[in-house]
Amino acid sequence: MGPMIDKIGSCAYSRSRANFRLYLVILFLSCWLLLLYVLSLGTDTRNSKSTKGMDLPTLYEYYTEGGITAGLETLPDTFQLNKKNITIFSGAIHYFRVHPDYWRDRLRKLRAAGFNAVETYIPWNLHEPERDKYDFGHGSSDMSLFLDVVKYIKTAQEEDLLVLVRPSPYICAEWDFGGMPSWLLQYPGLRVRSSETQYVDRVKKYNSRLMPLLESLQFTKGGPIIAFQLENEYGALTEDGSEEDVDYLKFLKEDYEKYGIVELLYTSDNPISHEERGSLPGVLQTANFQINPEDELSLLKKFQPDKPGMVMEYWSGWFDHWFEKQHHTTSVEAFSDVLERILKFPASVNLYMFHGGTNFGFHNGANIQDEFPHYLADVTSYDYDAPLTETGDYTNKYYACKHIVAKYNKVLTKVPSSPVVSKKMAYKPISVTGQLNFNQIIDRIAPEDRTKSDSVVHMEKLPVNNGNGQSYGFVLYRHAEVAVRVNSTLQIKNGAFYDMGIVLLDGERKTEKLTSTSQLLQFGYWETKNAKLSLISASYGTRTLDILVENWGRVNFGVHATFDQRKGLLENTKILLDDEEVTGWEIVSLQFKSKWVNSLDAWGPVSSHMTAPTLFLATLQVDTPYDTFLDMRGWGRGAVFINGFNLGRYFSAGPTHSLYIPAPLLKTGTNHIVVFELFTAQAQLVFTDKPILGPE
Structure with missing residues (x-):
């Protein structure tokens, strides 16, 4: 019996040890599963903090795994990319509004917020500044540095x-x-945004250069582009009761496809305002709005029940016009509420804008409205109250949309850590050290920018820029020998100024400083035709009459009639002096191109009395370039150039009073700052490390 008992005891002991090991394994697995469960409840696995150390795929690894067999496709309730479901979380960042040295920074900040796409427009006027002269980042235009869209x-x-x-x-x-x-405005009878032959022919030529650049960048060709838009808010053209030109939209679709564009095509409009106008059968309709997401998206779903919802423009903020009392903003709470309702609907979304940037140069647009003032020009800053500021800084909206995207994103992929923001510097004030008076400025204009004409001519028709006319800046109408009495009267007949006319006699400004909208009803502006101006002179005599007209920016939205955007003084307009027509003009184009600004020399001493539009020079010594702003409070109206580059316009009427200088536009050592001031100057230029966008 003894050995048997020992054997039984040994077996029991062995089973006990095995059971104990099994118990430990079960306990370990249970604890591991419990830990994973707790982490899934307490941690947002869609943000960069939670994905650190986790073996997640990149976005491209996830959507191209096993090879690419399909692009972006539409199912009734979802998009699919390469046969995998995708909700599009996109943000608008326009490459032409951001210095290229900052492109990667802004894009990474977008990705760090959990977004999976970026949206951008492509502006024709930058890429073909003159007929058949194209610039995609390797040209000679002032904006060429910004134009490498590829x-x-x-x-x-x-x-x-x-x-x-x-x-x-x-x-x-x-x-x-x-x-x-x-230069499209030079063509008699040309009708923009239509199937009119002259316009279509120019679009064809432009597309023949643009589309081949984009064709190889399509997702199904291994690139990032998943969709292309046809036109833009085309339904708005019918707000005057006109019929939409469907043939034009069909032409665009066929022209894209001719160059091998195979990705998803779409249009965008406001469903409530324009319903299905501006759309095309077989092309995805998307929505643009800021409020009432359920109403807009429900109507969109009614129009295309077999397609998923997509908001191409959810307006994250808004833009500003000169003379407005405040900088437009929307609260974080209101912004977040609508964004969450869009995603909950459910629909995909593109934030317009995620990062606004800057309207550098004279490239800002404008709007018209029914009430006074009827024309409103946009300010230089395109901050837009977006999630990233004009300088790329984070805002509470950024963190809000990052949280909301994480909540609704069902596809876990790697995202980067949030990049640090750029350092801002308020450089010490610098003194204005040189100036050129108005006549000295005009003397420096090259012969090819001067035209003789019996009557006035609008700037787009001038024989400058290789016959392409003048696009931006100022145009001067000069008559060197007019007989002026002590109380002569100047009148514009059969027209108005587009957009502001400043009158000078022998280099002395007769137009008062513009400070309020009430002055827009007087001589020198767009609001009043056949206006008159009293020219008070010390004595009778022969004088030089100058009328300097500034183009404040062409309207960018409206019906067909809106797009007659000729600037300066139009044909059939007459200038009368004491009821007699003045003829025989010299017309001078002041375009302020970079090469010309950098060529200026022989600066004179600064005068304590400014009598006319004047150029001022200041120099900034920089040890290390940092982002900064010019504080233009105290100045009147004009434009600023840093090392020849046009930063944009400033205006004492506000609401904006600062101009952004990205660090890459500065250089170590001496930086030349030139200011063209129309009314009132200051003795110093003041810098700040914060924007002055106006009251909120």
Whole structure:
């Protein structure tokens, strides 16, 4: 019995040890599962903090796994990319409004917020500034540095973002003439945004250069572009009761496809305002709005029940016009509420804007309205109260949309850590050290920018820029020998000024400083035709009469009649002096191109008395370039150039009073700042490390 008992005891002991090991394994697995469950409840696995150390795929790894067999497709309730469900979380960042040295920074901040796509317009007027002269980042135009759209799109892919492209010919975008080139206004009978032959022929030529650049960047070709827009808010053209030109939309679709564009095509409009106008059968309709998401998206679903919902423009803020009392903002709470309702509907979304940037140069757009003042020009800053500020800084909206996207994003992929923001510097004030008076400025204009004409001519028709006319800046109408009495009267007959006319006699300004909208009803502006101005002179004699007209920016949105955006003084307009027509003009184009600004020399001493539009020079010594702003409070109206580059316009009427200088526009050492001031100057230029956008 003894050995048997020992054997039984040994077996029992062995089973006990085995059971104990099994117990430990079960306990370990249970604890591990419990830990995973707790982490899933307490941690948001869609943000960069939670994905650190986790073996997640990149966005492209996830959507291209096993090879690419399909692009972006529509099912009744969802999009699919390469046969996998996708909710599009996109944000608008326009490459032409951001210095290219900052492209990667802005795109990475978008991806770090959990977004999976970036949207951009492509402005025709920058890429074809003159007929048949194209610039995609390697040209000679002042904005050429900003125009390598292929590099921008490739950078987006490198930052693990998909791309929604909204090509020309028309983009709106609060951009001059809606992105169309002003030389189109030279063609008699040309009708923009239509199937009119002259217009279509020019679009064809432009597309023949643009579309081949984009064709190889399509998702199904290994690139990032998942969709292309046809036109832009085309339904709005029918607000005057006109019929939509469906043939034009069909032409655009066929022209895209001719160049091998195979990705998803879409249109965008406001469903409530325009219903199905501006759409095309077989092309996805998307919605643009800021409020009432359920109403807009329900109507969109009614129009296309077999398609998923997509908001192409959820307006994250708004833009500003000169003379407005405040900087437009929307609260974080209101912004977040609508964004969450869009995603809950459910629908995909593109934030317009995610990062607004800047309307550098004279490229700002404008709007018209029924009430006074009837024309409203946009300010230089395109901050837009967006999630990223004009300088790329984070806002509470940024963190709000990051949280909301994480809540609704069902596809877990790697996202980067949030990049640090750029350092801002309030450089010490610098003194104005030189000036050129008005006549000295005009003396420096080259012969090819001067025209003789018996009557006045609008700037787009002038024989400058290789016959393409003048697009931006100022145009001067000069008559060197007019007989002026002590109380002569100047009148504009059969027309008005587009947009502001400043009158000078022998270089002395006769137009008072513009400070309020009430003055727009007087001589020198667009509001009043046949206006008169009393020219008070010390004595009778022969004088030089100058009328300097500034183009404040072409309207970028409206009906067909809106797009007659000729600037300066139009044909059939007559200038009368004491009821006698003045003829025999010299017309001078002041375009302020970078090469010309940098060529200015022989600056004179600064005068304590400014009598006319004047150029001022100041120099800034920089050890290390940082982002900064010019504080233009105290100045009147004009434009600023840093090392020849046009930063944009400033205006004492506000609401904006600062001009953004990105660090890459500065250089170590001496930086030349030139200011063209129309009314009142200051002895110093003051810098700040914060924007002055106006009261909120």
